[in-house]
Amino acid sequence: MRLESRLSRLKSMGSDSIDRAESDSKRSIESDPIDSPLRARLAQLQSHGRTTGRHVSTTTPALPVEALAKRLEGKCIAEGVIRIRQRVPLAGTLGGVSLTALHDEPRLPGEPGGSRRHVYIDTETTGLSGGSGTLAFLLGVAVVEADAIDLTQWLITRFAAEAAALSAFADILTAADRLVSYNGKSYDLPLLISRFRMQGLRPDFQTLAHLDLLHPVRRLFGKRWNDCRLLSVEERLLGFRRVDDLPGSEAPAAWFRYLREGQAEALIRVVEHNRQDILSLAVAHAALSQAIKQPGAYDVDLHALARWLYDCDAEEQARALLQANSTALCADGKRLLARLLRRAGHWPQAVAVWETLAAGGCLESIERLAKYHEHISKDLGAAQRCCDRLPPTPTILHRRQRIDRKLNATRQAG
Amino acid sequence: MSTPAEKLVPGGTAPAVDPAEALAARLRAQYAARITGELVIPAKHGQYVALPQDLDARLRTALAGRGVKRLYTHQAAAWESVQAGKHTVIVTPTASGKTLCYNLPVLQAALHEQAKALYLFPTKALAQDQVAELMALNEAGSLGVRAFTFDGDTPGDARKAVRTRGDIVVTNPDMLHQGILPHHTKWAQFFESLRYVVIDEMHSYRGVFGSHVANVLRRLQRICRFYGSEPRFILCSATIANPAELAGELINTGVHAITDSGAPQGAKQLLLWNPPVINPDLGIRASARSQTTRIAKQAVQRGLKSIVFAQSRLMVEVLTKYMKDAFDRDPRNPARVAAYRGGYLPSERRAMEKKLRAGELDCVVSTSALELGVDIGALDVCVLNGYPGTVAGTWQRLGRAGRRQRTALGVLVASSLPLDQYIIRNPEFFLGASPEQARIDPDQLLILLDHIRCAAFELPFRDGDVFGKEDLGEMLTYLQEHGVLHHEGSQWHWMDDSYPANSVSLRSVAEGNFVVIDTSCGAQTVIAEVDYSSAPETIYEGAIYMVQSAPYQVERLDWEGRKAFVTRTRADYYTDAIDYTRLKILEEQQSESAATPNRAGDGAPTGPDDSNVGTAPGRNYVSTHRGGDGVHAGHGDSIVGTAAGVGTAAGRDYVSTHRVGDGVHAEHGDSMVGAASPPRLSGLAPAGGASMVSRGEVHLVRRIVGYKKIRYYTHENVGYGHIDLPDQEMHTSAVWWQVNPAALDATFASRQQALDGFLGAGYALHIVAAMRMLSEPRDIGRAVGDGNADWFATVGASGRGQLRNSDGEAVDPLALQRFTPTLFLYDNYPGGIGISAPLFDNRETIVTGAQALVAACECAHGCPSCIGPILASDEVRGYSPKALALQVLGLLARHAS
Structure with a gap:
């Protein structure tokens, strides 16, 4: 019995009736003769085996690699590697957004200023689930120069070309570069490291500094937006929407189709998609930097930004930000503001914020006030009243007793 | 421990x-x-030897700290074998200090050469025990060796530390298969210095699970070669007959076996x-x-x-x-x-x-x-x-x-199951028996194909590579034709956006456990998990599902979502599913017809066919194939348990399930097994012999049709329920016997009697086959059906054979134009796990063994220990089901004589 038909039968675990299973397997034997007994057995065991590889559509003739390179305005730099270079002048726009903002080096909280070159990076891969069977068939990087964005993409058109493409990428990097990605910390970079290892290359780039813009975007807008995909960044931060974009999820099929059938239309769109991703990444970096300078204009989560500044030892900046926007703050923002004011010794302002919060029933603030009145203003009566507003936990009771003692002592002394 | x-x-x-x-x-x-x-x-006294000379001083200190100043002889033998660079398997009883056999060489290598080790345990719980044990030794000697578990419970942020800092990584085959090998590049450092792979509880890697694990180990060895390491394997096992052979099949190379325990x-x-x-x-x-x-x-x-x-x-x-x-x-x-x-x-x-x-x-x-x-x-x-x-x-x-x-x-x-009864009545058989062989079939086509997919994902294959015993090039070509591989130059690359290991489960055929959710107090609490294969028979709507003997009733089963919603109940009964199975022959691969003339007439319709019983080789089969099958144990017990209800229950309790399967159903199993064979076999009649035995491929449909409610303690049926679930289908291989219709007519007074004979003979054959073929208890199923796909046979409520068509409706045997009962023993795993070929090869022993079993049974007309339980009313049916079964067995035996 043939292996293919045996396999197809073995796999017939669906709800097919016996008769149908039989006729299916007969059909597969009759209409699809296979000369190999082993494969026939396999097919029989797997009656509804997938046949994605079999239907070859012949709508357009296969596009040879050289012709594909030409369509993409790139050139073959090694067998199966097409390099596409492009200079996007900063005088232009991206989706209506002026690129002039890129003239200034973007800076996020906690970043040292300086002369690090930012290398924006994005990959297109053969699958989203990761693992060593997934590779990056398209790797794009961009660096911002004085008057233009210099964008380079390496597209491989065969598996054997991967090492050459990875080496070409590694060659443009220097130790002083800083990679900038979108979700690259958990996706693109680990995948590239894995590919370098698979190809027996050393992934030296893994020691480079790396900024994953997804994290600051989540930090500043995670509570504001439904999701933090790059497309949302474009829409909400950069203010444009892509037209006729090929979804990233269709990238694997596009590449497979080119390898199997030479059909390049979808693959060409993947290259465009990747180019767009990288440019958006560069612009988003600048926009984020801008949003931090003018948080009000970008609907930034002020508390999150202040917290970020505070975590980066920019405490004064954080306080100034919160003070300037004190009326627009959420409760957490106000608590942080009061805390920063207290740390700076601005007691009256801190008390004012606590009192606002206390009026809203914030227990933490009432306790703060109790402490303030006990130790700073020495208004023991006020401290007592604060304690009475708090649930009688052992700590509070202890404080209350201590205040009572102090009051008695004061009265006796008086 | x-x-x-x-x-x-x-x-x-x-x-x-x-x-x-x-x-x-x-x-x-x-x-x-x-x-x-x-x-x-x-x-038994222990046998001790001094600690090995070359043992590191820090390890000596650690051992002293744990109260160990000398070793058992088998521990020392293991040390020498491993130090000599041999793959080693240690087979000694429980609590004989097996863990030191591998911990010592592993710790020594970690201390001296920063060598790494991978420990595989069949379950997460065992892995956790092991790490605790290692830690104790580690602390006792301040060894500074880092051992971590890596399994589904390891938090994401700890995984990197395990990969890069662990000297000993303790995991299970499933995690190796789905979480480690497909991500081997993240483990590059680990694989580069991997010196030892420890496989404990090796005996649990048999049957389907073992066949999968052997392939996972092939993949592991392939990845190690990629990173330039060639780890030694240290395996430990409870007592089985063929430890060195099983170890060799698992790791695909020769293994030195140590079997003499020095432990007291x-x-x-x-x-x-x-x-x-x-x-x-x-x-x-x-x-x-x-x-x-x-x-x-x-x-x-x-x-x-x-x-x-x-x-x-x-x-x-x-x-x-x-x-x-x-x-x-x-x-x-x-x-x-x-x-x-x-x-x-x-x-x-x-x-x-x-x-x-x-x-x-x-x-x-x-x-x-x-x-x-x-x-x-x-x-x-x-x-x-x-x-x-x-x-x-x-x-x-x-x-x-x-x-x-x-x-x-x-x-x-002992339960009243035949196997139990056989063993309990022949205690010398069990007490003197050596343990069974553990069998695996790593080259089972579907299993092999699954792992070739996974392996191709992990590293591209090259032309000329070998993976398993089938032609790899053919397998790869097949996968390319199905669109997951791409042949380029001399390599086969994975070309699909899936992650193949996720769709391959090492332990069961189908994917997806069901969760049992308690909705009693408005909340939704997960209280248990049920694997896919047992879901249809345990968590159907209406089922009583028990956790710590607290009964829950299944209110709703979300088959697609793999969820069963239950509520607490105070029911005084439990439920048991009723299933039936139909088979269709797809292709015959081997066949043997009876050569001798039909002598069926000489067996009187009401008496046993003594001529055949006499020639049966007595109890020989017993000594050679004990073993049998645990699964049986499940049924008979309850068959007996229902004894109290004999008079009242409508007899349905005595219908035994035909599956040698899990005990749950088996008890009170009302299972209706049926079969159908293709039309071409109806042409059997002209054949000269009395019967014919064949082996080949079959298609099987199993349906759970309903359930019984059984009251506690009295075990009476207190009701039935209907179950509407998708059919379970599989393609597998089987051995089947058919009797020449002329011989059948000549032997039996009626078709009804012939049918009863087939059902009884099938029951006995099943027992003997299970004892002979043991690989895993649920590996063999049985069915009686017809040659024309028209009917399958069940033991009906009357206690007699009943024919049903594919819709489950009763059919009158006399109304059939042709009547060719076919008795199937099938491999109860999709694709077959290699049971049908040895079954066919042993067909004579199995038939003669069944004859001996039935003839030697002390009962009058049949019982759960030979041809299956019979009803009280059978005593007045006018003929003996036991005699009929012997007649059928006689006809089946003749082809071989």
Whole structure:
């Protein structure tokens, strides 16, 4: 019995009736003769085996690699590697957004200023689930120069070309570069490291500094937006929407189709998609930097930004930000503001914020006030009243007793 | 767990008042007639040697800190073998200090060369035990070796540390398969320095699971070659007949076996216990369940820590309830009895293990889940409710009692299942038997193909590579044709956006566990998990699902979403599913026809075919193929259990399920097994012989049609329910027997009688085949059907064979134009796991063995121990079902004569 038909039968675990299973397997034997007994057995065991590889559509003739390179305005730099270079002048726009903002080096909280070159990076891969069977068939990087964005993409058109493409990428990097990605910390970079290892290359780039813009975007807008995909960044931060974009999820099929059938239309769109991703990444970096300078204009989560500044030892900046926007703050923002004011010794302002919060029933603030009145203003009566507003936990009771003692002592002394 | 050698004192000097011995003496005195055999294993002294010269001084310190100043001889032998660079398998009893056999070389290599080791345990629980053990040794010697578990519970942020810093990574085959190998680049450093792979509980890697694991190890070895390492394997196993062979098949190379244990052992007593006959005419005995409960109660009353093993999860719950009814009536006191089985949540199982170790429980009722080396401390008494199906499995379970310096008592309570009855009536067979062979078939086509996909994802194959025994190039071409591989140059690249390991489960055929969700108090709490294959028969709507013997009723089953919603109930019954199976022959691969002329006429319709029985080689088959199959154990017990209801229950209880499968159904199994064979076989008639036996491919449809409600204690049926679930289908291989219609007509007075004969013969053949072919208990199924795909046969409510068409409607045998009953024994795994070929090769022994089994049975007209249970009314049906079965077996035997 043939292996293919045996396999197809073995796999017939669906709800097919016996008769149908039989006729299916007969059909597969009759209409699809296979000369190999082993494969026939396999097919029989797997009656509804997938046949994605079999239907070859012949709508357009296969596009040879050289012709594909030409369509993409790139050139073959090694067998199966097409390099596409492009200079996007900063005088232009991206989706209506002026690129002039890129003239200034973007800076996020906690970043040292300086002369690090930012290398924006994005990959297109053969699958989203990761693992060593997934590779990056398209790797794009961009660096911002004085008057233009210099964008380079390496597209491989065969598996054997991967090492050459990875080496070409590694060659443009220097130790002083800083990679900038979108979700690259958990996706693109680990995948590239894995590919370098698979190809027996050393992934030296893994020691480079790396900024994953997804994290600051989540930090500043995670509570504001439904999701933090790059497309949302474009829409909400950069203010444009892509037209006729090929979804990233269709990238694997596009590449497979080119390898199997030479059909390049979808693959060409993947290259465009990747180019767009990288440019958006560069612009988003600048926009984020801008949003931090003018948080009000970008609907930034002020508390999150202040917290970020505070975590980066920019405490004064954080306080100034919160003070300037004190009326627009959420409760957490106000608590942080009061805390920063207290740390700076601005007691009256801190008390004012606590009192606002206390009026809203914030227990933490009432306790703060109790402490303030006990130790700073020495208004023991006020401290007592604060304690009475708090649930009688052992700590509070202890404080209350201590205040009572102090009051008695004061009265006796008086 | 390794027991430090110094802590064990040579046994055999226990005083006569030893409580377990006292219990044994009491049982012997009170129930002498029920004890059919016994075995006393005297205590054994340990054999010791000094620590090896080349052992690192820090390790010596660590061992001293744990109370170990010398080694057992087998530990030293393992050290030498491993130091000589040999792959080594160690096969010694429970609690013989196996872990030191691998921990010593692994720690030595970690200390001297920063070499890494990978430990594989079949379950997460065992892995966690092992890390605790290693840590203790590590601390005792301040070794600074880092051992981590890596499994589904390892938090994401800890995984990187495990990968890069772990000297010893402890995991399970499933995690290696799905979480490590497909991400091997992240483990590059680890694989580069991987020196040892330790595989403990090797005996659990048999059957389908073992075949998968062998392929996972092929993949592991392939990845290691990529990183330039060639690790040595150290394997440990409970006693099986062929450890070196199994180890060799698992790792695909020769392995040095160490089988002589130097560890001391406490004395052991084993009683073989047969429940008393309560209806001699029907061959019905008291239930094993009642006997088990009685013995366990006595043990607990005497203050002995006890463990009861049951064959199915359902039986665990039922026995737990009976024990709890006796000991846990007052809810204010901490529970003394607990159930332990698969399907409970891991946290619940961990808590149970902890209580057991701490001695807080007096009795635990378990499935085979506790047969593995989970550390549960010392127990005194082990009661087996039914024969576990294998000699090895029986000893493993019995080994759970008696880890201390006291006598341990084991009691094997036979159910009325044929295999149990055979063993209990022939105690010398069990007591003198060597353990079974563990079989795997790593080249089973579907399993192999699955792992070739996974391997191709991990690293591209090159032309000329070898992976398994099939033609790899053909397999790769097949995968390319199906669009997942791409041949470029001399390499085969993965070209699909899927992650193949996720769709390959090592333990079951189909994907996706069901979760059981308790919705009782408005909340939704997950209380258990049920694997896909047992879901149809355990969590259908209306089912009573038990957790710690607390009943829940399934209100709704979301088949697609893999969820069962249950609520607490106070039902006084449990439920048992009814299923039937139809088979269709797809292709015949081997066949043999009877050569001798038909002599069927000489068997009188009402008497046994003595001519054949006489020539059967007596009990020879017994000595060569004991073993049999644990699964059976599940049924008979309940068949007996329903004895009380004989008069009242409509007889349906006596219909036994035809699956050698899991005990749950099997009990009270009302299973209707049917079969159909293709039209071409109806042309059998002209063949000269009486019968024909064939082997080939079949298509099987199994349907769960309903369930019975069975009241506790009385075991009467209190109702039926309908189940509407998708059919389970598979393609597999089978052996089938058919009788020349002319011979059939000449032998039997009626088609009804022939049919009854086939059903009885099938029952007996199934028993013998299961004993001979043992690989895993649920591996063989049986069915009786027809040559024209028109009908399949079940034992109906009347106790007689009944024909049903594919819609399940009754068919009159006389209304059929052609009547070609076909008896199938099939490989109960999609694609077959390699049982049908040896079955076919042993066809003569199996038939003659079945003849001997039936002829030698003491019953009058048939019983659960030979041709299946019969009804009281059968005595007046005018002919003996047992004689009919012998006639059919006679016809089947003739082809071989």
